[in-house]
Amino acid sequence: MVKSKYPSERTWFAFPIEVRYNSRGTVIPRPWQNASLERKGRVPTTSSAEASHFVVRYHEMDKLNCKIQDVLNMTWNELEQACLSCHKCGLAKERNHVVIGRGNPDAPILFVGEGPGRQEDEQGIPFVGQAGKLLDLALTSCLFTPDQYYIANVVKCRPPQNRTPIREECEACLPYLRQQFALIRPKIVVCLGAVAVTSLVSPDAKITSARGVWTQRKETLFFATYHPAALLRDESKKLVMWQDLRRVRQKLDELLISV
Numbered sequence: 001m002v003k004s005k006y007p008s009e010r011t012w013f014a015f016p017i018e019v020r021y022n023s024r025g026t027v028i029p030r031p032w033q034n035a036s037l038e039r040k041g042r043v044p045t046t047s048s049a050e051a052s053h054f055v056v057r058y059h060e061m062d063k064l065n066c067k068i069q070d071v072l073n074m075t076w077n078e079l080e081q082a083c084l085s086c087h088k089c090g091l092a093k094e095r096n097h098v099v100i101g102r103g104n105p106d107a108p109i110l111f112v113g114e115g116p117g118r119q120e121d122e123q124g125i126p127f128v129g130q131a132g133k134l135l136d137l138a139l140t141s142c143l144f145t146p147d148q149y150y151i152a153n154v155v156k157c158r159p160p161q162n163r164t165p166i167r168e169e170c171e172a173c174l175p176y177l178r179q180q181f182a183l184i185r186p187k188i189v190v191c192l193g194a195v196a197v198t199s200l201v202s203p204d205a206k207i208t209s210a211r212g213v214w215t216q217r218k219e220t221l222f223f224a225t226y227h228p229a230a231l232l233r234d235e236s237k238k239l240v241m242w243q244d245l246r247r248v249r250q251k252l253d254e255l256l257i258s259v
Contacts, residue, residue, distance in 0.1 A: 076183060083098050083156055086172075091159060094157075094160060095158055097121055099115075099124055101150055107149045109186055110180070110184055110190070112192060113195075115153045115155040115158060116155075117158065118162065126152060132228070144245075148252070152180055153177075154196055191210075194207040211224050223244070
C-alpha cells in the first residue's frame with residue numbers, strides 16, 4: 001500500500017471517490033495498483049482507458065495532499081492569509097471577497113454550507129443573505145446562542161450565478177475547511193445541504209437519505225439537514241429543518257452534561 005502524506009488523525013473528512021483511505025490513513029489500492037485483485041474478482045475489471053484516467057486522478061490527488069500538508073498546523077491568522085491569497089481554482093478569478101467563516105472559533109458546533117452567494121461575496125461573511133437570515137432565525141428559535149456555533153462553507157469563493165460548486169473546486173478548498181475543523185475541534189458538525197454531505201460524510205451520500213442521521217467520526221458527531229436556501233424554494237422543509245436543529249440542540253445539551 002502507498003502511504004498517505006495526509007496524517008491519519010486528520011482523516012475525518014471524505015476524500016474524492018477515486019482515492020480512498022482506510023482508518024490508518026493509507027490509500028486503499030485501486031485496480032491499477034493491484035491487478036491481482038481483479039484476477040480474484042474482488043473489484044470490477046477496469047479498461048486501460050479507465051485505468052489511465054484513474055492514474056491521472058491519483059497523481060492529482062497526490063499533489064493535493066501536498067497542499068493539504070502545507071495547510072495543516074496553521075494558526076487562524078495564517079489560515080486566513082492563505083485563504084485570501086488562494087488561486088487554486090477558477091472561482092478566485094471573479095470573487096470580490098474570500099468568505100472564510102463567522103462565529104465563535106472555540107464553538108462546540110460547526111455548521112458547514114455549500115458556498116457564498118451574492119451578498120456573502122459582497123460582504124465577505126457567510127450566510128448573510130435570505131438563507132442566512134432564515135438560518136439565524138431557526139438557530140435562535142432552537143435556543144442556540146452565538147457563542148455555541150461557527151459557520152463556514154465547503155468553498156470560500158462564490159461560484160458564478162450561484163451554481164453548485166463542482167468537485168474540483170470543492171477538493172481545492174477542503175484543506176482549508178479541514179484546518180478550520182482542527183482549530184475549532186467541534187463536538188458536532190452539521191452539514192447543510194448536499195454539497196456539505198458529499199464533501200464531509202461520503203462522496204456517495206444523498207441528502208434525502210443522510211438527513212437526520214448521526215454519524216460518529218472519532219470524537220465528533222456529524223449530522224445532516226437541508227440547506228436553508230432549499231427552504232426558500234420549498235416551505236414544507238421548514239418544519240423538518242427546525243426539528244433537525246432541535247435534535248442538534250438536544251444532542252449538544254447531552255454532550256455538555258456528560259463533560
